[in-house]
Amino acid sequence: MSQSGSDMMHSPAAVSQAMDDVTIVGGGLVGASLACALSGHGLRLSMVEPFPFATHSSPSYDDRTIALAEGSRRILAGLGLWSAIAEHSTPIKRIHVSDRGRFGTATLSAADQGVEALGHVVPARCIGQALADRLAAMPDLILRAPAVLEDVDVGETEVGLSIHSDGRDMGAATRLVVGADGAHSQVRALLGIGVRRWEYGQSAIIANVSPERDHHGVAYERFTDTGPMALLPMSGGRCALVLTVRDADLDSLMELSDADFARVIERRFGRRLGRMVQVGERLSYPLAYWRAQADVRPRVALIGNAAHTLHPVAGQGFNLGLRDAATLAEVLVDAARAGNDPGSDAVLRRYAAWRRWDQRRTAGFTDGLVRLFSNPLAPAAWARGLGMVAFDLLPPAKGLLSRSAMGLAGRLPRLARGLSL
Template identity: 40%
Template sequence: MLDMLVVGGGYVGLAAAVAVKQAAPHLDIEVIEAAPAGVWEKDERASAIIAAASRMLEVFGAWNEIAPEAQPINRMIVTDSRTSDPVRPVFLTFDGEMEEGRPFAHMVPNVAMVRALRGVAERLGIPIRHGLSATGFRNGSTHCTVSLKDGSTLETRLLVACDGVRSKLRDMAGIRTVTWNYGQSGIVTTVAHERPHDGVAEEHFLPSGPFAILPLTGNRSSLVWTERTAEAERLVAADDLIFEEELQRRFGHKLGELRVVGSKRAFPLGLTLARAFVAPRLALAGDAAHGIHPISGQGLNLGFKDVAALAETVVEADRLGLDIGGLNVLERYQSWRRFDTFRMGVTTDVLNRLFSNDLTPLRIARDLGLGLVEHMPKLKTFFIDQAAGKTDSEGPKLLAGQAI
């Protein structure tokens, strides 16, 4: 019988398995992944990794492998304008250094992250089985029995669902969600440009939604371009010449000529918040617990925060001789994470609704608000600390760079 079975072999699932196994090597942990082997290694996207998450990856021993491909974000610029505006005034800037030698975030290629986490999992002896999905589970007094797609079963004391925003395990457990669709899609691609970006990230609030330019290593940037869904589909289907012309209108010319060097994909945007993060012998983590708008770049980082809290909850319960899958144990994890997640979900929802429009009164009000933050150093520091995931003494140890 397993101690912990993780369903989902992406970044959050691998991190959850690694975090618990590293702190409690005697626990028997396994990961199953519905996708065939090699799929995650083909992901061309990049993710913003906040300082707290990079500290956790350092504890795992994964960050040294990731670091050569990670681009520090040295500065963040926020503008609010129309696409046709000849000048985009800067309303808010954040210096990227949270503390000496550590920026508040890095941009990391997803392939580098999954490769490093998979390597740590293998060194810890965590089996990762591909092409397997859970089709059901049945709870018992000491464990649950998980039915798999190939007809086999696994018994585990704790089942961790990291199977995405459309989590089947969440639905099987009868956990309801708060869900709505924004009618927007996020276009994601990578572009090369003539001039260096100097580690500067930019977020342009345009009437159709935020347009984020995020620096990668070399003269490259990752884009998260929000448009109404029909327009996003048209742009992705267009040839590169049309796409690049529309892109240049939004990107501007300060980095010179642009060239698309990655595949173009559009992802529907919405909000999904699980009403509960746990059920008997089940814990949700990552997108299975929450899917939010990318306006803040916090989606994956919320998942890493889940990992830190869940791992500490499980490991401490194990050290005390408690049942790691017991609902009374898992409720500590839920209380640790649910408020922070709902707060972030509501914040991104409000920001998206506030900035994804062209109403003059709202534009004046929000620009005044951005300008106010820009001229209040203590408030800016607070926002930077929040963005970087700075924790207090009550926060999970892994996010502070401490082993459990």
């Protein structure tokens, strides 16, 4: 962090004319959602993103597939984005959980819970496209892309920003900086906010696969001795595969022919859906659990992966980040309506206190799931089997887990309740 904001103002022409109210650093899935939520509420907004939106090259909008919880669908609907996304989505009618080679399975069904779908499966690229189209049409947003945040200088009433864009350095000032810049957050690093990090020694391989039999809208979660895997229902009978593998096995699995890789999936998943007749392009991601030691600092808030990066086994990362964005938007819009400073301590404390429970619960649940199902010892395996059988027989437990899986547990922001901001 630099010592003085004025050091960064290199030339008057390069400095924005007025101070922004909110600067969002990172235009990924979560940061762009926050910008959409804040637009139209009288706030002066800006965004800094290293990738040009027009080329849709952002790593946040790649070929991964997102299992979108019902609460997240409501938030996107409240932002007027769901109609553009819906045509690319596949409803999840049932979730089926099993442990390879052990007794016991557990299921959650939309019909039992009295809802049409437990969630929807959507390619991240389609959510990104809807967000990018909306950002391009927002009159109250200054979009700095491609641009990189280089320094921040937090003062009493404003934050000075040093930004590198178009081959030159420029300065800007804002009342609040939102770090939405992902797992390797520059905002977090510049402010010296520590991060707790667990390495799983695992990577995820994703690919679209076509099984022999129809998935009938079932999302499969399967735990195996080499790590969890998910097969999520997609259009045209395809499934989105998320296969967790040990880091040591990653290269050899990525190098397999499609036919041999299909056999690996069949061995891990079994033949519930028949043979895997086609396997699409494979991509891999290293997996770790990161948790920022604080979500807020004076005039700074962290959201999405910058605050917490989760193992994708439970499909919760974006859903949790979107609830961060919806909650922060609500707190900031309330402050704006009351004529309060969006970067004030009171506003940021409200945000951090509201998000604490959901973040701890969701991160703890996801991490606990990975650890419990990675434990090969017999007592743990028996406990898992018994737990799943008991769970399958207990409607109240299912109701509770369904509400969590649907992103409807705890105190929800207005957008997740289907209300407008």
